Amino acid sequence: MPVDSMPVSTKKAVLRNIAIIGILLIGLTAFSNSSLSETNSYIDQYDESFVIDQDGYFTKTAPVEFETKTQARTKEIEHIIGPNETISEIAALYGLKTQTILWENNVNPLKIRSGQKLIIPPFDGISYTVKAGDTVASIAKKYGISADDILAKNDITSLVKGEKIYLPNAKPLPQSRDSVIRSGTTSRVVSTSLANSNATPNAGRPFIFPTLGVITQGFHRGHYAIDIANPNRPPVWAAGNGVVEKVSVGTWGGGYGNHVVIKHPNGLKTLYAHLESVSVSVGQQITQGQVIGRMGRTGRVRGATGIHLHFEVIDNGVKKVPSLYY
Incomplete structure (x- = not known):
């Protein structure tokens, strides 16, 4: 029906509804823009993506401003743990595996504290102190890694006794049977015999007691x-x-x-x-x-x-x- 031919009461009702709809649309647009703005602001300020790192630890992706810390290095650096910082976050910050930092610092990841100092290796692997008689080839063979990688990653051409180097992608070797027991600032080597047991299981049982204690x-x-x-x-x-x-x-x-x-x-x-x-x-x-x-x-x-x-x-x-x- 054309508007001109509508009764006056109907015209008023239509105009009133149009006005109400217009007000609602303006309100919704303002609310939407405000919500979008607030949401973007929240994301910019608080967004943190959580992933699982190479060692199975939950960690946050490293912020963009820290990307320069993953540049290639040949020497270790020091990191001071910040408030609420985790080993996984620190590892991601430097482009390392969590286990690399745990190996180097021998720390319990659940007991680190703000202000604590950590040694950050230059790349994944373990540190090694050169001993008398060591050669690059002998170290590489012992740890199952490349001799060329040892030289290249450490930016060296030869070994110096007492020098600390890093072995790329190496893992700690099982400890020898002579264990070092530390007490305070002193240490002593205990050569306890790791003898096999000749015990037999009790009747009807498949196993023996697995140790002394x-x-x-x-x-x-x-x-x-x-x-x-x-x-x-x-x-x-x-x-x-x-x-x-x-x-x-x-x-x-x-x-x-x-x-x-x-x-x-x-x-x-x-x-x-x-x-x-x-x-x-x-x-x-x-x-x-x-x-x-x-x-x-x-x-x-x-x-x-x-x-x-x-x-x-x-x-x-x-x-x-x-x-x-x-």
Whole structure:
């Protein structure tokens, strides 16, 4: 119907509705622009993208203004930990793996604090102090890396005794059987024999007790294992025959520190955590009572007296009470 032919009351109603719609559109446009502006402002100020880094740690992507810190270096630098900063964030900041910084500084990532100093390696790998008789070729062979890479990455042409260099993409080697025990500012080498055990399982049980020590924590909710403590750092034995399924050395290991997992013929698996050193490798056939490492306190261990073995028995993915098996 043409507007001119509408009754006066109808015209008024139409005009009133048009006016209301116009007011609503103006309001919505203003609100939308304001919301968009506020949203963009929030994103610009607070946006942080979280990713999982190479070592499985949650970390934020490094801000653009820090990109210059990832430029190639041949020397270590120092970093002062800022408020609420994490090892993963610091690693991303310098273009390194989280584990590289943990290896170099031997720190617990859950116990770092603001103001603490960290050594930042120039690239991924480990540091090494040159010893008498070392050659680039011998070091490269020992750590399974390229001799040319050692020279190029460190920008050197020869080695100097006592000089600290970095070994690109190298990992720490398992510790020797002679362990260094530190107390205060002194240290002494303890040459305890890591002898195999000739113990036999109790009747009807498949495993032997995996070390020498006292059970300081039993199996309970939140701790599906037993802890066996001994300040003398005794050998740790394979509880039963099997194949080494996993070895983790020089890592945080999810809190386990240095640890070994053995798969046994009966379908069970055993896990040995917080080891000071490891004496076996993945795929190695193991016999019951064979030394697989030494008791220690690597990984998430509390207190100065935390030298112990964390021992788990796993059946089809379910952690069982270990005392039922030895």
